[in-house]
Amino acid sequence: MDLNKINELALKEAAKLDLEIVSVEYVKEAGENILRILIDKDDGVNINEATVLNQAISEALDELEIDEDNYLLEVSSVGAERPIKTEKDYQKAVDKYIYLEFSGRKLFGYLLENNDTTIVVEENIKGRMKKHTIEKNKINEIRLAIKF
Numbered sequence: 054m055d056l057n058k059i060n061e062l063a064l065k066e067a068a069k070l071d072l073e074i075v076s077v078e079y080v081k082e083a084g085e086n087i088l089r090i091l092i093d094k095d096d097g098v099n100i101n102e103a104t105v106l107n108q109a110i111s112e113a114l115d116e117l118e119i120d121e122d123n124y125l126l127e128v129s130s131v132g133a134e135r136p137i138k139t140e141k142d143y144q145k146a147v148d149k150y151i152y153l154e155f156s157g158r159k160l161f162g163y164l165l166e167n168n169d170t171t172i173v174v175e176e177n178i179k180g181r182m183k184k185h186t187i188e189k190n191k192i193n194e195i196r197l198a199i200k201f
Contacts, residue, residue, distance in 0.1 A: 054070060054079050054088070054124075055079055055094070056078070056079060058117065059088070059117075060077045060143045062110065062113050062117070063077055063090050063110055064085050064113070065108060065113075066106060066109040066113060066166050067092060069076070069104060069109070069116045070106055070109075071094060072091050072092045072093070072094050072098065072102060072106060073092060073094055074090065074091075074092060074129075074134065074138050075091040075092060075093050075131045075138070076089075076090070076091045076136070076138070077089070077090050077126070077137070078093075081095070085120060085125055086123065086125065087124065087125050087127055088114075088124050088125070088126050088127065089127045089129075090106075090126070090127065090128045090129075091129060091130070091182055091199065092106060092108065092131065093129040093130060093131045093135060094132060097130070098130040099200055103129055103130060104127050106125060106128050107128035107186070110126065110128060112124055114126065126196050132149050133197065133199055134152075134196050134197050134198055134199060135196060135197045136194075136195070136196065137151070137196055140167075143164075143167040143168055143172065144167075146167070146197060147164055147166065147167055148161065148163065148164065149164055149197055150163055150191035150197070150198050150199070150200045151164050151174065151181070151195060151196065151197055151198055152164070152194075152195070152197075152198040153174065153187070153192055153194060153195040153196075153197055154192070154193040154194040154195075155191045155193060156190045160174065160185070161176065161198055161200075162175050162177070163177035164176040164177045165184065170188060170189055170190070171186050171187060171188055171189060172186075172187050172189060172192075173185070173187075174187060177183070
């Protein structure tokens with residue numbers, strides 16, 4: 054399955070609806086082949102928008118003649134704990150509460166700064182605030198988080 058071609062197709066269809074494609078992946082879960090497309094927009098995605106985009110992408114995929122066996126197309130909102138992947142995502146996440154894993158460590162905190170190769174995160178450790186400068190290339194996972 055050519056994910057680059059599918060990503061281009063999804064970007065084209067999403068632009069018509071003022072939606073952003075966050076990721077396109079092809080996975081196998083519980084014996085099912087799933088083409089998963091995660092979407093977002095600044096004020097959130099509603100079910101109608103996801104449904105319309107799913108239909109548009111499905112119709113466009115039919116024309117591509119994908120040579121995979123049966124697969125399920127899943128178009129859904131990225132959710133509140135959106136992964137941070139691109140430079141734009143990092144910029145939008147500044148001053149927001151995040152979760153990240155790096156160098157064998159797990160951390161919740163506020164993303165204070167986003168630089169070319171590093172980020173600065175402030176963590177609350179038993180009431181004391183500690184700042185960490187972390188190299189982006191050492192981050193295994195980073196996403197927005199919900200603070201309760």
